[in-house]
Amino acid sequence: MTTTATAPWIYVEKIGGYDGQVVTLKGWLYNKRSSGKLHFLQVRDGTGVIQCVVFKGDVSPEVFELAGGITQESAVMVTGTVKKDDRSPIGFELGVSDVTLVNPAAEYPITPKEHGVAFLMDHRHLWLRSSRQHAIIRIRAEIIRAIRDYFDDNGFTLIDSPIFTPNACEGTSNLFETDYFENKAYLTQSGQLYVEAAAAAFGKVYCFGPTFRAEKSKTRRHLTEFWMVEPEMAYFDLAMDMDLAEDFVCHIVQQVLKHRRAELEVLERDISKLEAIQKPFPRITYDEAIEILRAAGNEDTPWGEDFGGDEETIISQKFDKPVLIHRYPAEIKAFYMKQDPENAKLALNVDMIAPEGYGEIIGGGQREDDLDVLLSKLKTHELPEEAFSWYLDIRKYGSVPHAGFGLGVERTVAWICGLHHVRETIPFPRLMDRLSP
RNA sequence: UCCUCAGUAGCUCAAUGGUAGAGCAUGCGACUGUUAAUCGCAGGGUUGCAAGUUCGAGUCUUGCCUGAGGAGCCA
Incomplete structure (x- = not known):
């Protein structure tokens, strides 16, 4: 005593x-x-x-x-x-x-034996105490620290973008609607338009926060509330954007290997697969990706459609590193993507597909910096010009080439931890059918 | 929204249309080295809900609810 x-x-x-x-x-x-x-x-x-x-x-x-x-x-x-x-x-x-x-603790519901996913999710507040969940959340914290350190140490200014946004800006994606006094407001699906404005003020910027999508997606890759980091750089083109994305992802993986090796071992992650994540990453065009799919037996893969989960998996299995796929058909990409001056049908965009079938972890590209082109794109996408007047001002007052990307934190955590489903990568996941605890 | 599968003890699961079972957890007991400890004993049930078929339904039929896996959707 x-x-x-x-x-x-x-x-x-x-x-x-x-x-x-x-x-x-x-x-x-x-x-x-x-x-x-x-x-x-x-x-x-x-x-x-x-x-x-x-x-x-x-x-x-x-x-x-x-x-x-x-x-x-x-x-x-x-x-x-x-x-x-x-x-x-x-x-x-x-x-x-x-x-x-x-x-003392009352009879504890989570025993050392097996449990079903639904039961564990209902007890998420207690499940976090188990060694496996503990390891995942510590790796998530390490990844977030690596993200912040990378940008803070490389001349970027943190720009917090708003959560409430006034319009359903970008068309196809479903947003959560809220009552904002006398008006409607929507939960943000991306801070990108705002960091573009900030890049013209600060040069290199990033935003980092939660984003929301009201899609009725029931897959291992989707949450309704997830975290995204979005850097945006003035005077950057697509090639520079890809260089940065590659260097950034390498930094994240290295920091986890350096500081969270014990947690990776708890998860029985194959660490050699992470040690192989070194520059340079393979870079292929959308056209080359189509060829890979057709050669892999999907002979009737049409040109002009976005890739689904299965297609991303086939492509990622061809490489032991993340693969950068660039220059998709402009038609399936957002209005603000700059079109390829060498082929008007293509957008100067890039997606990064994680290895081992973990899917898209980065989407980005060079932005349209020409006012007239942007105006005509708004028309083709049937978007209201007046809602974008502030965004158009960026092109009106000293427009420059600029580029950026967004990285989905949960998909990155799932990949690095080797998890089957993103629902374990965030302390309290929000899914289509789950709002509690 | 669609397809497939599932729902039985606190949890994970068994049970040919014929008496409701096991392991873990819990309680009591044994053990000086256990690693999801082991061993003995005990308590624990509106078989998701509603209706139907049947002498008899956990089991078969219909509807509903809930969950899982997948698809679609997803700048």
Whole structure:
């Protein structure tokens, strides 16, 4: 008992620096096994899990009995001596001298056995405590840090774009409508138009925040609320845009490999596949992508349509790195994409398809910078000119070539973690049929 | 919106149209090295909802609800 008052509180991930010392851990009981005169308490504290060994001869009878009766996920504080042990996955155990029950847990619904997806999703608030979900969310946090660091360290200014937007700007995509006092407002599907304006003010900018799509999509690649980072650069053309996207994705992968290797191992990710993500990435045109599909047996793949999930998978399996596909038919791309001066049917856009069938993680390109061309494109797309007057001003007052792209955070996390479905890549996913917890 | 499959104990699943079962979890007990510990005992059920066929329905039929997988949709 006396040791509790004096032992320093440390976190499991720092335990290696305290070999032989008496420390206190504050956390929750992850699992427990008992063997007569021994209780093995698996204690997690948010940074890791450590086995705490309670030997009957080392503690008071009261503490031994208490330790044997603690239920899964009860809040506990454990004091003991840090001991090196080769049997431990983290290399250390705690030889317990005292245990304090902070608060007991009621019967915990998530047991160490298998569970169905629906059940786990209903208990997402508790599921986050399990080691696999813990690893995913820490990797997500690392990816987000890598994203911010990359742009902050390379001369970009953060520009927060609005969540409420006045119009259903870009046509085909379904937006969430909200009541905005006397008017309608929509949740943003992209900050892109706003970062274009900001690029003319700051040169290189990026926005980073949630985006919303009301599509009735029920696939492993779709969420209704997801996070997107969108850099936009003045005086950049398509080739420079692709160079940046490539360098950016390499940086993210390297940071995860450097700082979150243990979490990748929890997920049993094939790390060699991530180590292979080095510049340069293959770059093919839309035309070449069509040829790959036709050669792979899809002989009747038509020219002029966007690729579905299956087609992206076939293309990505030809390469062991992300592949950049550029110059799609202008007709299937957004109005603001600049048309290829060498072929009016093509847009100067680029999609990056992740390896291993994870699909599109980046979409972007060079923007139309000619006022007259943009005006005629608005007409062809049947979009209201007056709603875009501020956007047209960017072309009116000192228009320059500029380019950018958007990277979907959840698809990137799914790829790097090797997950089947994006619903595990965000703490509280929002799907077509799921709004809680 | 369409197609396919599923719904039985807290969870994961079994049960030829004929007595409702197991493992895990929970409770009690045994064990000094367990790694999803093991072993013994115990409690735990409106078989998603509604109707129908039948002597008899968890099982067959119809409708509905919920979920999963896939497709479509998705600057």
